[in-house]
Amino acid sequence: MNDPLSDVITLLRPRTVLTKGISGAGRWGVRYSDFGQPSFCAVIDGGCRLAVDGAAPLTLQAGDFVFLPATPGFVISGFEPVTPVLIDPRRTPAADDVRHGTTEGDPDVRLLGGYFVFDSPDAGLLVSLMPAVIHMRGADRLSVLVRLLADEATERRSGCDLVLSRLVEVLLVEALRAAQREDASPGLLRGLSDARLAAAIRHIHSDPAHSWTVAQLAKLAALSRSVFFDRFTRAVGLPPMEYLLSWRMALAKDLLRRRDLGLAEIAEKVGYGSASAFSTAFSRYVGHPPSHYAREISGPAPA
Template sequence: MADPLSEVITLLQPGTVFSKGISGAGRWAVRYEQFGHPSFCAVLEGACRLMVDGHEPLTLEAGDFVLMPATPGFTMSGFEPVKPKKMDPSVSASMTEELRHGTQSGPPDVRLLGGYFVFGSPDAALIVSLLPQLVHVRGEPRLTVVVQLVGDETREHRSGRNLVLARLAEVLLVEALRSATGATASPGLLRGLADTRLSAAIRQMHENPARSWTVEQLGKEAALSRSAFFERFSRAVGVPPMEYLQVWRMALAKDLLRRNDLSLAEVAERVGYSSASTFSTAFSRHVGQPPARYARSH
């Protein structure tokens, strides 16, 4: 049976990881503008505030983990009001020592391990659109262990470091995303997979992308009427079912085109289009360039 979460992460190709220790004491606040790369943070001890653009403020406590697959703008702070200091994530990541905010001496009020990694897929934005913008996990020690391993591997320049970090990035993503699967997750693939009815339809879309699906057929897979399925899917996943299917088909098509070992007609057939011309029209409309040109440029 298809495993949509694993397939999405495999296509994203998580790789290079940057991480560092961060601490804060007294009055402090830092502001990061929209970054684009996926970022993560584990709270090792203490507590702080996190305000992500477009979301309710969060109080982070020891044992909490946060993942932002596309990292919108956000502010992190202590609990006393102060004007945020603007930060450059690329400069912060290049620093080797722990990054300290607020009062520089004495014990910190909070200690974190934070960082970001890079998706190898040139089409990461398309696939990331299927994931929630913000993942907040509480009480999952496995995640903290993985983050600590990432921090240790980042600091030490051992043989095989890049390969280990790439694998740890995959594990970090899987652990974070499946820990956040539930009815309380923000709209996206995770929330859809948490719904037993919707999950059956999503797995079918991933297992049989070439099939000429209709909303009615997908509704039958979910044991729901057409209208009930459409409404429930759109609410949980954040997009209508056929739009989700098209995004997934285009992600698969791009991956197949980059491999350059299939004809256009074969790619079209594998992702559910009756002819190369029909596929070419749909691909051009969705991606902004014909599939043949996309394949040459990648």
């Protein structure tokens, strides 16, 4: 049976863009403007404060890991009051390590940070199913992965791009595994933390073409129809049939982008009896027909 977490990460197609060292000493603070791409950092030594827009401030310490699936604005600083210096991440030098505050002596904190991008045309939908901030303490496995990413990006040896893409995938799996908690914000990860809902979600991912009903999914979850509907909607943030539709459309967009299959084959894979029925549903969901979407995302078909 399909693993929904693996399905989502495969569809997102993450790839590395930047990793670098960050350190600070004395009185320091920087504000990064809204970036929108996924970013992460691991605290190697010391500690600092992190205040992400719209979330409670965090005190970070050695061994902590933070992942922001769609990085909003945030302030990172030492523990002394300070007016932060504004930094636009889109204009920051690509791979240079950064030292904030006083430049003499040992730093008060050392971090390894970076960001990557999702190649999926439906990344917005999939990211919306994740918590806005993922923070873990004692995340040794994640810290090791971040170090490996930084080393690989610096050395640029043969096969570097392949190694980096695989490391990013593993990093994302580890981060999202750790975020599967019942107290997480609504989204796929919270749904997967509920054993009964997870059974239904796994069946949706294993056979998205099946004509699922709420009653069938409720039976798989060993819940009454009404209890299942309410519990799924609260945990995932979408009603069951809306989640099924969104997953089908995410798969359809990915298949259209690849251009390996015809419209009728794609329709069958995502649960529609004909190309016309699929085209109508896709147009209603996306705003334009599949053929238009395929041209827009991939350019003209090769001659």
